[in-house]
Amino acid sequence: MYTEGELQEILAIALQGGGDYADIFTEEKVSNSVVCEDDLIERVNSGLEAGVGIRVLSGSSTAYTYTNDLSLPAVKKAAHVASKAAADGDKGVTVIDLCPRKPGTEFKILRRPEDVPIDEKVEAVIRGNKTARAVDERIVQVIVSYGDVRQRIQVANSSGALIRDERIRTRFVIHVVAQEGGVIQTGYEALGGLTGFELLTAGEPERLAEMAAKQAVLMLGAKPAPSGRMPVVMAAEAGGTMVHEACGHGLEADLVQKELSVYTDKLNKRVAAEVVTIIDDGTLANKYGSFSFDDEGTPAGRNVLIKDGVLTSYMYDRLTARQDGHPLTGNGRRQSYAYRPIPRMTNTYIAPGNTEPEEIIAQTEKGLLVKKMGGGQVNPTTGDFVFDVSEAYLIAHGKITIPVRGATLTGNGPKALEEIELVGSDLGFAIGTCGKEGQGVPVSDAQPTILIKQLIVGGTGP
Amino acid sequence: MKNKELAHWAVTRGREQGARQSEAYVLNHKSFSVRIRRGEVESIEQAQEQGLGIRALVGEQMGFAYTSFLEKGPVEEAISRAIANAGKTSADRNNILPGPPSGLPELKLYDPTIVETPVEEKIRLAAAIEEAAFAADPRVIKTERATYGDTVYEVAIANSRGLDVNYKGSFCGGSVWVVAKENDDTQTGSGMDYVLNFADLKPESIGQEATEEAVAMLGAKRVSSQRVPIVMPPRVATQFLGVLAPALSGEAVQKGRSLLAGKLGKVVASDIVTLIDDGTLSQGLNSSPVDGEGVPTDRTVLIEGGRLQTYLHNTYTAAKDGIISTGNASRPSYRGTPEIGPSNLYLESGGSSQGELLQDISQGFYLLEVLGMHTANPISGDFSVGAAGLWIEKGELTYPVRGVAVAGNILKLFRGVEALGNDLRFYLGYGSPSIRFSPLTVSGE
Incomplete structure (x- = not known):
């Protein structure tokens, strides 16, 4: 990390070529991981990396350089390269005196990873492994991984902002493989947050292991999912992959400004059923997608994207906010110093409604109940999305019946949001790594139990 | 210190710090990329990155650590961490390191043209991809972006069994995302190609491929x-x-x-x-x-x-x-x-x-x-x-x-x-x- 004087000097070099804004992102990341597979502690890895990214904006164009040679001459050289790439004549933009900013949101970290002995991390992994293996003799493999990351960042920009932030993230992931005859099925659970080792309170590794193991075994006996259009109930514990894909990506301002989103020109217009309110909130306590400042130094925000079915806001980074003359929303994120920031989601969720979750199932004559979702993908321009279902059941006459496996659900964003008929009073989160333009960032998504009038279930059964 | 020497030094220090066997892997790369939209440069990125990973065998236990600081101090620290981590893993007699290779395949992986080509020409290449996409069909109304990117890298691997290899390579590529529209229907298409030699990169075919995909899906x-x-x-x-x-x-x-x-x-x-x-x-x-x-x-x-x-x-x-x-x-x-x-x-x-x-x-x-x-x-x-x-x-x-x-x-x-x-x-x-x-x-x- 650099002193205010050094940062000021680097920013001045970056602006020499004619940029109208410059910023410096400095990052230091310490990570540790433990992996158990085959009943063995196979990997105990640790790493340290650091780097600097320098960005110069000139109108709507960006020059970005990064290096992990942190010496002052190397960083000045990088600033010079960025300044030349942005060149269209010195505009005489000067660097405003840097002024440190205080975070609006702070997060309590109870057990910092560096204060937790490695043995305790190994022990949590072993406990998960043992519990999962004891669930059923058809379990043939268990992979448990633990990881923690301490990322320290410093952002300084030519508008005078200077912030420092520390993000501690911890995650625990378990994969279980079950086999019977020629059929192999898997179960998966992941827990993570902007939190320390307290993520794994007593009994937590065991609880997750048991859930993953039971899921794998259950799916061995599941019938192939049906194929065709039908009503779908998504349980709260399924997490929010659907909302992330069906509307989240389409509300990121870069896609909207390029008129590549199906939600372009829809501000203040009805885009979803009236029961639908969708929020992106980077300030939620200790969630996986939370932070005090985004990767451009903007304080995290709570942004209501859709209110009672009406589109109220897009998600912005600095570049897109400049272009729209919109206030910053705290959605400028990047995977690391090796990437420039772009508009990204944080923790995205459908706000809970009034209907009891049991009531939603009871009201469904025939359909699919999604208990667990996997990954997904969207084409933001057409709005077509898919998401993977890893645990599902058929619903008949308002009752949950047999488990089914192997289905992806396909729909179209605006149409699916319009067809949300009931919104439950519960709320369930899931974590993930969201990929966009080759950059992965930690996010969480959530939703209450909801009923969608119809989606296409892509199974192989009748 | 050059990569090769550093890898060699890290392996020796690993042994001296108490590892039975050790291995160092050093990677560094330089990258360039440009994005074009509507004929204008949307972004230019230039990068330089490096790092070292070390595997340490203590008995039959294997530990690993890495660092992006290629200096003796931080590398020493990574070695200590790898050795400490090894102590926490399960012993496994299959944890072994390969010996020196007897012969290596002769490959041409490095194209100096990639480094020698001026930035302006690379920008023109990205622009040509976008132009080709538009030229292929009038129903293409916009592009999300057209890109050109290249990377030059060097790898050095050394281990305590006497293995000591290093090589250098490069690649470059281009891509484009397009949107086609007819009546009220909008469809997208993309084209991409990555090659080892700069001369093999054909902007026209990348652009055409994207357009063909988008246009085919209209209606x-x-x-x-x-x-x-x-x-x-x-x-x-x-x-x-x-x-x-x-x-x-x-x-x-x-x-x-x-x-x-x-x-x-x-x-x-x-x-x-x-x-x-x-x-x-x-x-x-x-x-x-x-x-x-x-x-x-x-x-x-x-x-x-x-x-x-x-x-x-x-x-x-x-x-x-x-x-x-x-x-x-x-x-x-x-x-x-x-x-x-x-x-x-x-x-x-x-x-x-x-x-x-x-x-x-x-x-x-x-x-x-x-x-x-x-x-x-x-x-x-x-x-x-x-x-x-x-x-x-x-x-x-x-x-x-x-x-x-x-x-x-x-x-x-x-x-x-x-x-x-x-x-x-x-x-x-x-x-x-x-x-x-x-x-x-x-x-x-």
Whole structure:
């Protein structure tokens, strides 16, 4: 990390070529991981990396350089390269005196990873492994991984902002493989947050292991999912992959400004059923997608994207906010110093409604109940999305019946949001790594139990 | 200190700090990329990055640590951490390091033109991709971006058994995302190509490919659920190959998470299927003289005439099976230990033209795009993906179809290969000709 004087000097070099804004992102990341597979502690890895990214904006164009040679001459050289790439004549933009900013949101970290002995991390992994293996003799493999990351960042920009932030993230992931005859099925659970080792309170590794193991075994006996259009109930514990894909990506301002989103020109217009309110909130306590400042130094925000079915806001980074003359929303994120920031989601969720979750199932004559979702993908321009279902059941006459496996659900964003008929009073989160333009960032998504009038279930059964 | 010397020094220090064996892997790279939109530069990026990963063997326990600081102090610290981490892992007698290679394949991986070409020319190349996309059809109304990018890298690997190798390589590529519009319908398409030699990058064909894809999908309809034969062009077929690849890993097999476990010597695919992994492939994007732990790469026939011949191995999994490594230790970054992965994995061409692949199909689906391929389960082999493409009627491509899902199991899919095209093409590390498959379930209305 650099002193205010050094940062000021680097920013001045970056602006020499004619940029109208410059910023410096400095990052230091310490990570540790433990992996158990085959009943063995196979990997105990640790790493340290650091780097600097320098960005110069000139109108709507960006020059970005990064290096992990942190010496002052190397960083000045990088600033010079960025300044030349942005060149269209010195505009005489000067660097405003840097002024440190205080975070609006702070997060309590109870057990910092560096204060937790490695043995305790190994022990949590072993406990998960043992519990999962004891669930059923058809379990043939268990992979448990633990990881923690301490990322320290410093952002300084030519508008005078200077912030420092520390993000501690911890995650625990378990994969279980079950086999019977020629059929192999898997179960998966992941827990993570902007939190320390307290993520794994007593009994937590065991609880997750048991859930993953039971899921794998259950799916061995599941019938192939049906194929065709039908009503779908998504349980709260399924997490929010659907909302992330069906509307989240389409509300990121870069896609909207390029008129590549199906939600372009829809501000203040009805885009979803009236029961639908969708929020992106980077300030939620200790969630996986939370932070005090985004990767451009903007304080995290709570942004209501859709209110009672009406589109109220897009998600912005600095570049897109400049272009729209919109206030910053705290959605400028990047995977690391090796990437420039772009508009990204944080923790995205459908706000809970009034209907009891049991009531939603009871009201469904025939359909699919999604208990667990996997990954997904969207084409933001057409709005077509898919998401993977890893645990599902058929619903008949308002009752949950047999488990089914192997289905992806396909729909179209605006149409699916319009067809949300009931919104439950519960709320369930899931974590993930969201990929966009080759950059992965930690996010969480959530939703209450909801009923969608119809989606296409892509199974192989009748 | 140069990479090679630093790797050597780290290995020696590892031994001195108490490791029985040690290995250092040093990577550095320089990258350039530019994005164009509407003929204007949207962004330019230039980068320089480096790092070192160290594996330390204490007894039969293996630990790992990495650092991006290539100086003696931080490297010493990484060595201590790797040794400390080793103490927490399980002892395993298969934790061994490879000895020095006896001979390396001669490969031309470095093209100096990539470094020598001025930035202005690279920008013009990206712009030419965008222009080609617009020129190919008037219904292309905008692009999301057109890009050019290149990377030059150097790898040095040394270990305490006397292995000491280093090599240098480069690659470059271009891509474009386009939007086509007709009446009220909007469709997207993309084109991409990555090559080892600058002179082989053809902006026109990248632009045209994107436009063809977008325009072909205009006016797409939906169809009802049914089971029909499927035909895939190389671009889509290679994505399915990507789902099969993890099952070929010797590690996945040993750990009971491969659907190909226990199938060595058995029929696992249609008898016209021959699948090859070749790390020595001329102009192969993933070619290299050695793998991620310094073992020479090779050409490995994995499936021949539908029969499974071998799995992919690194030194650890080969030791466990009592065989020789196939040179498939994959290591995309200094931040991780060598795992197992294919290099250039491809299905051999057959002799059919596109017309021959389509003939006799009364109703079928020609896949142009799949959505959510990463959600396929590589362990069970089950996949269910969103799909768009052209409907086949009476052996001819007819109207476009979207908003449907195609589902099945990857192993059953490759057992159902009915014919192979004569048009083998590589997309990044995967290659395939066009393939005609026996019927799959298409879920629609």
